[in-house]
Amino acid sequence: MPAHSILNTLNDALRRDALENIGKMHMPAGSVVFSAGEQCRGLPLVTGGSIKVQMTGLSGQSIVLYRMGADDICTLSIGCLMTGRGYRAEAVVEEDAEALMIPRGLFDRLMDQSEDFRLGIMESYGRRLDDLMLLVEEVAFRRMDERLREWLAARSGKRVLAITHQELAVELGTAREVVSRLLKEMERNGEVLLSRGKIALPGSFE
Amino acid sequence: MPAHSILNTLNDALRRDALENIGKMHMPAGSVVFSAGEQCRGLPLVTGGSIKVQMTGLSGQSIVLYRMGADDICTLSIGCLMTGRGYRAEAVVEEDAEALMIPRGLFDRLMDQSEDFRLGIMESYGRRLDDLMLLVEEVAFRRMDERLREWLAARSGKRVLAITHQELAVELGTAREVVSRLLKEMERNGEVLLSRGKIALPGSFE
DNA sequence: TAGCTTCAGTGATAAAGTCACATTCAGCGT
């Protein structure tokens, strides 16, 4: 079965326990892992693919909070698991994803009996808090044109991005018109090449 | 000693352990609990007063992320404690505060041996994540005049707030001028009464 | 009371968000 590094350090007894109780999930791109208000039924350990977590405000506008990929832990689920409150955000699969689902009982046993498991969970939590703090700062203080350029630069491995302006607006937490205008400006500068649902980055058209 | 509810459920052995190893801290208003980059030396359990956690961006601008009060746990410290990375934010005492400082070793023992302690830590983490997610949404999408009014309304218990426009700007993650203009507008509407370093709320001057 | 320092007010301008609508494109059915 696809491994998750947090399981590597378990002793034989716990490993057996884990093998018996872990559920395996395959989720095709586009599927919704959980949505706002929903109850949590276990802790997902992501083993592959890409999942984005986003929230929708009262205003109806959405913003992407962070992504999960191979070897990530869905820290957000732990809080829901422990308190019984529903999710505040929703998670959508971007690239076909796989995850191991740890049910509540097993989670409690692992937390009780494995120091390394606890350590992994705590580290994951810490990283998530850091991410969110950085996001707050970015949203509050940074200029949108810089943030857009950085978002694109971070994905310059792909020569052509298949994304609409609306989706990009949700990534950055802004309005579609703002993204459209900035991209148009960038196209005039020769920084990108636009077509319906696609953004071609330099290197792909020079 | 001032209690923290997370310690209430410990059994006798752990309680003794705790009593022997917990450090007690008194911090006067204005003192800095920790600042950015600093290493973490233990987990603070806040038992009284008020501490604000804020971060300063690359731009040099700051924003208040959240506050801690009686019975709160400084979740942010756990990540630093586990990974050894420095704090990304800073914490400043607003109203004289007290906290119990749990050193790393004791924290590990409590996490190992008390299910309730673990539960308390996880719940605290969950709440903090929720807070930060809500803050992201607020900063990204809500109007500044509404946010300012809500901030003031949440403190309408005090008839007169002793705060400068600059401090208020940090609370909301905006510029001082913006706060000044909005407050001036509110004063024209009779919603507040301004004087140097003070904001008088309705009820105090009607 | 003169001089300093901090706090607050304000005009000008740029960036970003909002609203309303026009235009363009891709896919689909006939």
Add this chain to the structure above:
DNA sequence: ACGCTGAATGTGACTTTATCACTGAAGCTA
């Protein structure tokens, strides 16, 4: 191949927020 339709994009007009560069006012201290 043609025209329809819905989604995606373009854009003007206007408001809100951010930034810059000051001015003025309040309180403190020597």
